[in-house]
Amino acid sequence: MVERLVLLVGYDGAELLDIACVTSCLDIANRIGAAPPYRVVLATPGRRTVRCDSGLRVEADEALEQFNEPMDTLVVSGGLGHERAAADPVLVGHVRRLAALARRVSSACTGATVLAQAGLLTGRRVTTHWMYADTLAARYPDVQVDADPIYIRDGEIATSGGVTSALDLTLSFIEEDHGETLARGVAMGTVAYLQRPGGQSQMSMFVSTRVSGDLLVRRIRDHVVSHLDSDLTTPALARFAGVSERHLGRLFLTHVERTPAQYVRDVRTEAAAQLALSTDLPLGAVARQCGFGSTESLRQAFLDRYGVPPSKYRASKYRRTPA
DSSP, X not given: OOOEEEXXXXXXXXXXXXXXXXXXXXXHHHHTTOSSOEEEEEEEGGGOOEEOTTSOEEOOSEEGGGOOOOEEEEEEOOSTTHHHHHTOHHHHHHHHHHHTTEEEEEEOGGXXXXXXXXXXSTTOEEOOOGGGHXXXXXXXXXXXXXXXXXXXXXXXXXXXXXXXXXXXXXHHHHHHHHOHHHHHHHHHHHTOOSOOOTTSBSSOHHHHTTTOXXXXXXXXXXXXXXOTTSOOSHHHHHHHHTSOHHHHHHHHHHHTSSOHHHHHHHHHHHHHHHHHHHOOOOHHHXXXXXXXXXXXXXXXXXXXXXXXXXXXXXXXXXXXXOO
């Protein structure tokens, strides 16, 4: 194989990060030794320059309707323009045609809507940005939409969640194509985790807790994240915040939709998951650093959150074949 051709489909209203996460990762992979290298082509209808969500314009390499080369990977970008793109029968028809020429087919974020309209997701388990998942499921009842994972691989079809999850999906492609060492180098180049498992929730602690506008909740959140191995029981957090336990509970249920104890367990579990993936610390040390009383309590937390024990979560096989 001389090169791995990756065709990226763009349109007006595409999200620039959906495009850049893919192109930048593959460019870094080439610069540090991907063999065969990737050749990335951006195709748009009529080879028109497209205006992205942010207002920036991106120039196309090829006209979508004239592209006929067999390819390694087809990627359909997401963005606020995904509804218009899915309503364009010409664009959708060419996506369907090009998918037959590709070894694997994928979408970034709301690009899943275009794949679904093309009939490529029928009977598949897929994901998309959590804000649009209900709409996708209602419009295409023959598609199994799961809003939680950051990306899902179902055979030769791969779909990713919100925006930067396209980076995680692309890292998984690089690892599949060239091995973990090269993928780790790309992750280091982008200062990204290598790599969040596809089964990790889009609504991670870093997303779900930032929606709160309550200053006290944010102060408690910051305290929890920076003191994982401390006493974070509800009475201790109430004393730290200077409020009653009952009031603390009301605050968290209102602004986080979790009890304080549930929130602390979620944060500790996610922190432990990142340590398990990014370090070689024994699981007992991971449990202690993240505030779990024992490896058994860590194990139960992983089973509840990820459906697998921490040892399996850490294993390469699980990282490479996410749920």
